[in-house]
Amino acid sequence: MSYSAALIWLAGHELRLGWRDWVSLMTAGRRTRMRTAVVALIAFAAVMHLIAYSIVARYANTGVFPDKATLVAVTGTMLLSWSLLLSQAMESVTRAFYTRSDLDLILTSPFSARKVFAVRMARIAASVTAIAMLLASPFINVLAVFGGIRWLAAYGVVAAMGALAAAFAVALTIALFRTIGARRTRLIAQIVAAVIGAAFVIGLQICAIVSFGTLSRFAPLQSEWLIAHAPEAGNALWWPARAALGDALALAFVAGMSLAMLCASILIFAGSFGEHALAAAGVSSTVVRQRRWSRGFRRGTPQRALRRKEWTLLLRDPWLMSQSLMQVLYLLPPALMLWRGFREGIGASVVLVPVLVMAAGQLAGGLAWLSISGEDAPDLVSTAPVASRRIIGAKIEAVAGAIVLIFAPLIVALGFIASAAALVAATGVLTATAAATLIQLCFKVQARRSHFRRRQTSSRIATFAEAFSSISWAGTAALVAAGTWLAIFPAVIALGILAGVWTIRPRQP
Amino acid sequence: MNQSSRPVALAVRGLSKRFDRPAVDALDLTIYGGEFYSLLGPNGAGKTTTLRMVAGLLRPDSGSIVVNGIDALADPVSAKRIMAWVSDEPMIYEKLTPFEYLEFVAGLWSIDGKTAESRAGELFGWLGLAPHAHERCESFSKGMRQKVALAGALVHDPRLIILDEPLTGLDAGSARQVKNVLLERVRAGGTVIMTTHILEVAERMADRIGVIAGGKLIAEGTLDELRRQTGTTATTLEDTFLTLVAEQAA
Numbered sequence: 001m002s003y004s005a006a007l008i009w010l011a012g013h014e015l016r017l018g019w020r021d022w023v024s025l026m027t028a029g030r031r032t033r034m035r036t037a038v039v040a041l042i043a044f045a046a047v048m049h050l051i052a053y054s055i056v057a058r059y060a061n062t063g064v065f066p067d068k069a070t071l072v073a074v075t076g077t078m079l080l081s082w083s084l085l086l087s088q089a090m091e092s093v094t095r096a097f098y099t100r101s102d103l104d105l106i107l108t109s110p111f112s113a114r115k116v117f118a119v120r121m122a123r124i125a126a127s128v129t130a131i132a133m134l135l136a137s138p139f140i141n142v143l144a145v146f147g148g149i150r151w152l153a154a155y156g157v158v159a160a161m162g163a164l165a166a167a168f169a170v171a172l173t174i175a176l177f178r179t180i181g182a183r184r185t186r187l188i189a190q191i192v193a194a195v196i197g198a199a200f201v202i203g204l205q206i207c208a209i210v211s212f213g214t215l216s217r218f219a220p221l222q223s224e225w226l227i228a229h230a231p232e233a234g235n236a237l238w239w240p241a242r243a244a245l246g247d248a249l250a251l252a253f254v255a256g257m258s259l260a261m262l263c264a265s266i267l268i269f270a271g272s273f274g275e276h277a278l279a280a281a282g283v284s285s286t287v288v289r290q291r292r293w294s295r296g297f298r299r300g301t302p303q304r305a306l307r308r309k310e311w312t313l314l315l316r317d318p319w320l321m322s323q324s325l326m327q328v329l330y331l332l333p334p335a336l337m338l339w340r341g342f343r344e345g346i347g348a349s350v351v352l353v354p355v356l357v358m359a360a361g362q363l364a365g366g367l368a369w370l371s372i373s374g375e376d377a378p379d380l381v382s383t384a385p386v387a388s389r390r391i392i393g394a395k396i397e398a399v400a401g402a403i404v405l406i407f408a409p410l411i412v413a414l415g416f417i418a419s420a421a422a423l424v425a426a427t428g429v430l431t432a433t434a435a436a437t438l439i440q441l442c443f444k445v446q447a448r449r450s451h452f453r454r455r456q457t458s459s460r461i462a463t464f465a466e467a468f469s470s471i472s473w474a475g476t477a478a479l480v481a482a483g484t485w486l487a488i489f490p491a492v493i494a495l496g497i498l499a500g501v502w503t504i505r506p507r508q509p
Numbered sequence: 510m511n512q513s514s515r516p517v518a519l520a521v522r523g524l525s526k527r528f529d530r531p532a533v534d535a536l537d538l539t540i541y542g543g544e545f546y547s548l549l550g551p552n553g554a555g556k557t558t559t560l561r562m563v564a565g566l567l568r569p570d571s572g573s574i575v576v577n578g579i580d581a582l583a584d585p586v587s588a589k590r591i592m593a594w595v596s597d598e599p600m601i602y603e604k605l606t607p608f609e610y611l612e613f614v615a616g617l618w619s620i621d622g623k624t625a626e627s628r629a630g631e632l633f634g635w636l637g638l639a640p641h642a643h644e645r646c647e648s649f650s651k652g653m654r655q656k657v658a659l660a661g662a663l664v665h666d667p668r669l670i671i672l673d674e675p676l677t678g679l680d681a682g683s684a685r686q687v688k689n690v691l692l693e694r695v696r697a698g699g700t701v702i703m704t705t706h707i708l709e710v711a712e713r714m715a716d717r718i719g720v721i722a723g724g725k726l727i728a729e730g731t732l733d734e735l736r737r738q739t740g741t742t743a744t745t746l747e748d749t750f751l752t753l754v755a756e757q758a759a
Contacts, residue, residue, distance in 0.1 A: 287644050288644065288647070289644050291643075297622035297625050297629070298616075299622040300616050302617045302618075302619060306616075306617070308616075309613050312609070316605075376603065377601055383565055383592065384617035385589040385618060
């Protein structure tokens, strides 16, 4: 096989693996669900187009050479999206390093490892770009329909952003490997990815709180100060925004630069990719000795043993911890708002209450999945002389304990400026936690904790129910905090979701 | 001791379980206290399903399971208190150390801390785990993990130990340690029921052997009794087993 033919074959192989991985993710590993997944995707695309219409249709006639305010807003939105893409790309690169799968086969094959990893890096770029295009397509399509085909240039910009994100992700991850080693890189890369994904959003929100007293992340992008201090419209800084608005020359420049950076990244780092992947593969065989506070066996009931086990496993798995606590990052802006409210007497409670309730619901869903479904020794727990309701009870207590630990300080702080709002928030947090846990109980599956990321695809009903339940309880809490009887409507919806979940829950064998 | 005078550790009557087809079909089984019983059978014969039902991991469609006089279906918690289960795939917590894993098991079985710790120390010694007692299990080989799982199963001093292919994937040294510990438990009055594909192990260790095929017990007894049942001059358990299974298939 010639060099180019071998590369094409390998690229095809990687694409096939990527496609199967994606299909498996969509169908939760069951090919029979393919038709359902396709129908769900079509329905999702239709809903996304409606949402996109309501958000961007009014901007469809924005010209190719707009004013500074538009350029600032478009560039800010692009940066926001790019930070999420970079986060996703880092996650993919880290996974490529730490998933052993075919590493032994690759490194013992007569094919150049450098070329294999070059193709693998290109695949990461392609998958990141594909996801970005998929998510951006409703917005671009709506703009193209109402504003003309020039808007299709935005697809090129999204592709360029994906390529650039992959290039940066590879460089950042390799830099982490070189500076802190394979053992720490997995955790740090996950945290960096989470922080990058959230940092820009949180940064904008913090700016908005400090400058405008609002949580809206778009407020700083529309501020007069920023627009006044931004470079002139002709500046090269705006080329990505211009490209997205349909400027062909800008698009060529942006796409060319991104592609060049991706190629450079692949050329520079493909050689060391295999070396670092090998180092990563050896991490699991590194011995970790555990220090103990108490030297002997601690006494306790089965429930206490279960709770302690859940908390210990969570605390000792930084990857799971970073995945679960990502939602907590989004509590930083509300915490800042609370602090400002505390200092300046601003009535922020109505805004904070739903944020706290929503975050608690989402976090509880993740923790409940880990505790109830993500049991790595199911046979041991099932053969223990403990009634199953007690086992479940202990696991629920473990989830509730973690939620209380995280949210209690914020609610107590809120209590100092608005005691009624704090009471509503506390009730809402506990209710959203209970609802999310109940949903996870209804859709209990047997899985390993390491499959945490796939929990959302193992039962889409549970995922959507969890999200809508949290939103409904957050809405209820917000309206109760505002003192209106309208709170009854979202509460009824939330209870309806729970009743629906209970009715259609799969019967346990 | 005459078998009829020994206490019955496990009595299974008319046990049935059906998935797509009958996995276990009206199975009767009696295992006596202080006995090492080996359950053999070809793949898909119903061995694991039977043991999972006895351990309380699967609900049978019909039949009864009595463990040391306790109806395991009516009072599973009491039955589980005196049983232990070890599967071929060691299921332990990667982020816990063997010490912590045994502490967790002792907590689940409500065993007094000091007693459990003393037993854990003995088990670590017998199984060669003592130097690794405070290392996280994530770096352990399969053999080490299996030994941790076995130590967990024994730390609450069960009267009936159920093992499903416990020696799969173990090196010779680890397999010897596991076998020694199991024989020690039987000598101390415990009962062991174990499935294995390693017929030599069953031949050497088991007091009685049961052969299961198509969800039914097709032969049972000591090696000599099984030989007599086949009516052949087969000398090894392997020959006897293959003859029995071939007869059943025919």
